[in-house]
Each structure stands twice: as C-alpha cells, then as structure tokens.
Amino acid sequence: MVDTGAERKGAMEAIVARLRRRRWVLAAAVVAIFAVHAFGGISIYVPLLAVVALVAASALPADAERQPADVTAAIEAGGLQRLSGEYLAAAVADPLIIFDHAAIIVHANAAAFAAFGGLAPGMSLSLKFRAPEMQALLDGIVSGDVASDVVDYTEKLPVERTYRVSASSVGHATDLYVLVFKDQSEARRIDRMRADFIANASHELRTPLASIAGFIETLRGPARNDPAARDQFLQIMQNQTGRMARLIDDLLSLSRLEMKPYLRPGTEVDLRQTIDSVIDSLGPLASENGLVIERDFIDGPISVPGDRDELFQVFENLLENACKYGQSGGHVTVSIARSEDGPDAGIDVTIRDYGPGIAEEHIPRITERFYRVDVENSRSQKGTGLGLSIVKHILTRHNARLSIKSEVGKGAAFTVHLPAH
Amino acid sequence: MQSVHIVSAYDEELKFLSKRIAAMGGHAERMVEQAVAAMVNADQGLAQKVIQDDIVLDEGQREIDDKAIVIIARRQPMATDLREIVGAIRISADIERVGDLGKNVAKRVAAVDGRQPNSLFRGLEALANLALTQLKEVLDVYASRSVEKIGFVRDRDDQIDAMYTSLFRELLTYMMEDPRNITPCTHLLFCAKNIERIGDHATNIAETIYYIVTGDQMPADRPKGDKTDQVVSPGTVID
Numbered sequence: 001m002v003d004t005g006a007e008r009k010g011a012m013e014a015i016v017a018r019l020r021r022r023r024w025v026l027a028a029a030v031v032a033i034f035a036v037h038a039f040g041g042i043s044i045y046v047p048l049l050a051v052v053a054l055v056a057a058s059a060l061p062a063d064a065e066r067q068p069a070d071v072t073a074a075i076e077a078g079g080l081q082r083l084s085g086e087y088l089a090a091a092v093a094d095p096l097i098i099f100d101h102a103a104i105i106v107h108a109n110a111a112a113f114a115a116f117g118g119l120a121p122g123m124s125l126s127l128k129f130r131a132p133e134m135q136a137l138l139d140g141i142v143s144g145d146v147a148s149d150v151v152d153y154t155e156k157l158p159v160e161r162t163y164r165v166s167a168s169s170v171g172h173a174t175d176l177y178v179l180v181f182k183d184q185s186e187a188r189r190i191d192r193m194r195a196d197f198i199a200n201a202s203h204e205l206r207t208p209l210a211s212i213a214g215f216i217e218t219l220r221g222p223a224r225n226d227p228a229a230r231d232q233f234l235q236i237m238q239n240q241t242g243r244m245a246r247l248i249d250d251l252l253s254l255s256r257l258e259m260k261p262y263l264r265p266g267t268e269v270d271l272r273q274t275i276d277s278v279i280d281s282l283g284p285l286a287s288e289n290g291l292v293i294e295r296d297f298i299d300g301p302i303s304v305p306g307d308r309d310e311l312f313q314v315f316e317n318l319l320e321n322a323c324k325y326g327q328s329g330g331h332v333t334v335s336i337a338r339s340e341d342g343p344d345a346g347i348d349v350t351i352r353d354y355g356p357g358i359a360e361e362h363i364p365r366i367t368e369r370f371y372r373v374d375v376e377n378s379r380s381q382k383g384t385g386l387g388l389s390i391v392k393h394i395l396t397r398h399n400a401r402l403s404i405k406s407e408v409g410k411g412a413a414f415t416v417h418l419p420a421h
Numbered sequence: 422m423q424s425v426h427i428v429s430a431y432d433e434e435l436k437f438l439s440k441r442i443a444a445m446g447g448h449a450e451r452m453v454e455q456a457v458a459a460m461v462n463a464d465q466g467l468a469q470k471v472i473q474d475d476i477v478l479d480e481g482q483r484e485i486d487d488k489a490i491v492i493i494a495r496r497q498p499m500a501t502d503l504r505e506i507v508g509a510i511r512i513s514a515d516i517e518r519v520g521d522l523g524k525n526v527a528k529r530v531a532a533v534d535g536r537q538p539n540s541l542f543r544g545l546e547a548l549a550n551l552a553l554t555q556l557k558e559v560l561d562v563y564a565s566r567s568v569e570k571i572g573f574v575r576d577r578d579d580q581i582d583a584m585y586t587s588l589f590r591e592l593l594t595y596m597m598e599d600p601r602n603i604t605p606c607t608h609l610l611f612c613a614k615n616i617e618r619i620g621d622h623a624t625n626i627a628e629t630i631y632y633i634v635t636g637d638q639m640p641a642d643r644p645k646g647d648k649t650d651q652v653v654s655p656g657t658v659i660d
Contacts, residue, residue, distance in 0.1 A: 102436070118565045126440050127564035130447025156454060156553065 015059045022058045029054050095181040099125050103138050141167045161185045200370040208240035250386040257393040271302040278315040289327045296335035304418045310394045317387040318351045318414050324381040326353025346419040354411035367392040434492050438509040445481040445516045446560040452523040457549040459530050461542045471527035478520035485513040508633040515622045522615040529608040544588045551581045552616050555623040568634045574627040581620040588613050
C-alpha cells in the first residue's frame with residue numbers, strides 16, 4: 001500500500017514537472033486561443049475546452065523521456081547512482097562478458113580477457129565460443145526463450161579448462177545479457193590426476209615385475225645348467241627388485257606427505273648444517289661421477305622454520321639429480337643467499353649443475369609424477385620419476401617455492417626459496 | 422564488415438553466414454575431438470554419435486551455399502562483401518570435409534579394437550591435439566579478423582607433418598614386428614592421415630580468411646608436406 005501511495009505521489013510530481021517545463025508554450029497557446037475567441041466571437045466554452053485539452057496533452061509524458069526517466073528511477077531506487085556496470089564487472093573475479101541481442105560483445109572484464117584473449121567489444125560471441133552447447137545457450141538467451149541458463153563448457157586447447165557458464169538477461173528490457181564463467185578446471189584436473197597416478201604407478205611396477213618373471217622362466221628352463229648366465233640373470237633380477245623397492249619407498253613417502261598437507265612445521269632448522277650433511281652424504285656419488293661440489297654460502301647463522309628431515313630430503317633429491325644428470329659439467333655449485341625483496345624475504349638455496357640442461361618444453365612438467373625427460377637415461381640412473389614430485393610436495397608444505405632455470409647445453413639451476421617466517 | 426549497408430537486411434544476411442560458419446566450425450572441432458577420444462578409449466557409443474553428427478555439418482554446408490547464392494543474386498555484392506560470401510562458401514566446404522574426416526576416424530574405432538599399445542594412441546592423440554589447435558586458432562582468427570597473426574598456421578603445419586612422419590614410422594615398425602598388428606595399424610595409419618588432412622584444411626581456411634580480409638592471396642611458400650613418401654623402412658629417409 002505504501003508503495004502504491006509513493007508511486008501515485010511520484011506520478012503527480014512528474015506531471016507537475018512536465019507542465020512547468022512546457023509553461024511558455026502553454027501560455028502562448030492559451031493566449032492564442034483567447035485571441036481567436038476575442039476576434040471570432042464564438043462561445044466562451046469552445047476556447048475553455050481547447051485550453052483544457054491543451055493542458056491535458058502537455059501533462060502526458062513524451063515517448064522520448066519515458067524510458068530514461070524509468071531507468072533513472074530504477075537506479076535511484078537502489079541507491080546505486082554512482083555504480084557503473086564496468087566497475088561492477090571489473091570487481092568480479094570470474095570472467096564476465098556483457099553482450100547484446102545480436103550476441104555482440106558490449107563489455108568484457110579483465111578476467112575474461114585473461115582467460116580467453118582475443119576478445120574485443122563489437123566482436124560476435126557466437127563466433128568466439130563455437131562449441132555446440134555454447135551456441136545453444138546463446139541462442140536460447142538471446143531469443144528470450146529462457147531467462148537464464150547454465151551449461152558446462154570445456155575448452156580442450158591449448159590447456160584443458162572446464163567452466164560452468166551461466167547466462168542471464170540484465171534488468172528488464174535493457175537488451176543486455178551477461179555470461180559468467182566459473183572455473184571448474186581444478187576439480188576436474190585433480191580427478192584426472194588421481195586416475196593417472198594409479199595407472200602410472202601400476203605401469204611402473206609392472207615393468208620390472210615382467211622382466212623378473214621372464215628371467216625366472218629362463219632360469220628354470222633353458223638356462224638351468226648355465227652358471228654364467230644364472231649369475232648374470234640373478235644380478236639383473238636384483239637390480240629390478242631394487243628398483244621396485246625404491247619405487248615403493250618413494251610412493252610411500254609421497255602418500256605420507258599427502259596425508260598431512262597443511263601441517264605447518266614449527267621448529268627452526270639450521271640450513272647450513274643440513275646442507276653440509278647433504279653434501280657429505282652425496283660425496284661418494286659425486287666423486288664416482290667425477291664431479292666436484294662447490295659451496296657458496298653467506299656468512300652468519302642461517303635458519304628457517306621447517307622440518308629438518310623433510311628439508312634434508314629436498315636438498316638430497318635436488319643434489320642427487322644434479323650429480324646424476326650434470327656429469328658432463330665437471331662441477332656442481334650449491335649456494336645459499338639471502339633474498340630481501342619486500343614481503344618475500346627469506347633464504348634462496350640454489351643447486352646448479354653444468355650438464356646438458358633441460359629443454360624449455362619439459363621444465364613446466366618435470367615436477368609431475370613419473371614425468372621423465374629421457375626415460376632411458378632416468379632408468380639407468382636408478383630414477384623413480386618421483387624425486388621432484390616429493391620435492392615439490394615438501395616445499396608446498398613449507399610455503400616455499402621451487403624455480404627452475406635452464407638452457408639446453410648450459411646446465412640447470414634449481415632454486416628453493418624458503419620464507420624466513 | 423565494419424561498414425554498414427543501407428539495407429539492414431543485407432547486413433543481417435552477411436552476419437548470418439559468419440554465425441553459421443562459426444557454429445559449423447564448433448561442431449567440426451567437437452566431432453574430431455570426440456572421434457579421437459572414441460578411438461583412444463575404444464568407445465563404440467561415442468563413435469556412433471560422431472558418425473550421426475556428421476549430418477549437421479552437411480546441412481550447414483548446404484544452407485550456407487543456398488544463402489550465399491541468394492545473396493549474390495539479390496544484392497550484387499562487391500569487393501569485401503563478395504569476398505566474404507565466396508569465402509564463406511569455401512570455408513564451409515573445408516569444414517564439411519573436416520567433419521567427414523572425423524567421421525571416418527570414428528568409423529574405424531570398431532576395427533582397431535582397443536588392444537593396441539598405449540604409445541600408439543598417445544601419438545595419435547598428440548597429432549590430433551596439434552591439428553585441433555590449428556583449427557581452433559584459425560577459426561579464432563575468423564572471429565577476430567586479425568590476419569596478422571596468421572603466420573602461426575605454417576609453423577603448426579610443419580609440426581603436424583613432422584609428427585605424422587614419426588607416427589607413420591612407428592606404425593610401420595609395429596607391423597613388421599608382428600603380422601597380426603597389420604590390420605589395426607593400417608586403420609590407425611588412415612586415422613593419422615585423416616588427422617593430418619584436417620591440419621591441411623585448417624591451412625586452407627586460413628588462406629581463405631587472409632583473402633577475405635586483405636583481398637590478396639596468401640604468399641605461396643607453403644610447406645612441402647610430410648616426408649612419409651620417402652620412408653622405405655623404419656629409420657631410413659631418402660633425401
């Protein structure tokens with residue numbers, strides 16, 4: 001009831017405002033009518049009727065002013081006078097695209113530019129999002145068959161991304177529509193990773209198992225009375241069981257790490273002492289491969305919050321990799337430096353080898369489980385394909401980062417950035 | 422199509438053509454994607470779906486042909502408009518072909534039978550990813566009309582050809598190892614060839630777009646193509 005009252009009052013005010021705006025035209029018309037009356041000598045009722053009709057016509061709202069007046073009223077009612085659609089779109093973290101009835105882009109926010117690229121106002125949406133389900137969604141919304149709709153949209157290339165896209169019209173009769181993309185890729189990717197992991201792990205275990213089974217068959221059959229072959233086969237079988245044992249160790253330590261992903265370690269670790277003992281423990285492997293390990297440490301005590309055993313494993317894995325794959329370089333450098341840049345202050349530990357390096361396309365993927373740059377080389381070096389995944393896991397637990405820089409032919413540098421607090 | 426015609430229906434007709442092409446392109450992309458997925462996972466149901474979906478593309482092509490001819494007859498287009506219309510006819514033919522190739526891959530799913538080494542499918546998947554990336558980028562250029570970016574098409578085509586040559590050799594090796602592999606590997610060979618052809622059609626579309634936008638033919642230094650015509654037995658290439 002209150003609403004209707006306010007509306008009636010508003011309508012009255014609008015009529016008065018319109019009359020005031022047209023007062024000069026009105027006055028001139030009234031004067032003209034009475035002038036005609038004075039000279040023509042017709043009855044007084046005719047000009048009076050004419051004046052009433054004139055005032056009534058002036059009070060009617062003109063077509064042109066009706067639309068903006070309503071829109072302004074709607075916006076004022078919300079108390080959002082200063083709110084611009086662009087600011088609102090920019091404040092939304094998900095990709096958001098506003099388009100018109102011909103599916104032409106009117107505005108796209110920064111997140112949409114970042115996610116899809118190549119968007120520009122004036123471009124046709126149906127040309128950009130060609131997937132059949134997106135076409136159907138756009139057609140349905142624009143034709144007005146449905147007011148809002150949601151579809152799942154997967155973009156396979158260049159990287160697989162899955163979005164839940166919702167489309168709806170904006171306001172009433174604004175002729176504008178909006179598309180909002182909710183990124184679901186992460187959930188999808190985790191599912192996929194889990195399935196891949198089981199497949200990979202069983203594949204990795206089955207290869208040595210198959211070779212052991214083959215040798216057992218040979219030992220029981222053709223090679224039964226051949227001591228030389230038997231020794232050789234047993235040696236290979238031992239190597240294979242060793243490989244399986246290492247693999248299982250790594251798998252277990254990885255799953256242990258996964259069980260406690262957000263447990264923040266509390267104690268302080270003396271990095272200098274930890275890295276020294278890593279270097280000592282890998283001394284034999286380094287000299288076996290003809291490598292010299294060089295140290296380049298800063299002065300003073302170096303300690304970071306963390307778990308000593310886990311950090312030991314990180315540097316052991318990194319240095320072991322450097323010793324295994326950087327053989328041709330002749331030396332490996334381990335350096336500790338303090339990085340003081342702003343909020344990110346901490347300790348940088350860099351392990352650098354001068355071997356063949358890693359090609360650019362592999363760098364983003366080498367921390368994936370069972371990802372190997374060179375399968376043969378990795379197997380011959382007794383790698384399990386899990387070393388760097390473990391490193392990455394531990395560092396995530398420590399809130400630390402791993403950055404890898406490498407150029408083919410110039411070696412590789414693995415830098416661990418550990419935050420001071 | 423920045424300029425506006427006095428008869429707005431004419432603009433509408435031209436817009437309809439490009440919208441229809443985009444829809445066909447999206448459909449073709451989806452078909453190829455699903456055909457390869459069906460092959461890798463030995464998914465008969467998906468393969469059947471792809472085979473049935475081809476009809477949509479055939480219809481699309483016919484519709485674009487009809488519309489284009491009607492526009493030419495009614496509006497007597499000139500310059501950009503004429504190129505736009507002729508280009509639409511050509512692109513829709515290419516896309517329809519891509520759909521046919523995808524359908525052919527789907528048809529072979531039953532024959533290959535999913536008992537092949539995984540690495541074979543991985544190669545096919547990688548090849549399909551390259552071809553699909555190319556197709557996607559080309560259709561994106563059709564949407565944005567930024568032909569200056571079209572140089573990538575040639576590089577990508579080189580990659581596809583290199584990948585196809587290596588896959589060809591790999592399949593040959595499997596066939597030589599065991600004659601029982603010959604049937605599935607031959608089918609896979611045709612699938613690889615089909616996918617490689619999809620890359621070629623994408624290159625064709627790129628050339629048409631270049632022509633629509635600039636009015637010039639794309640410079641004619643096309644890559645020579647794959648080297649499988651030189652493979653005699655695995656590991657040897659005659660130069």
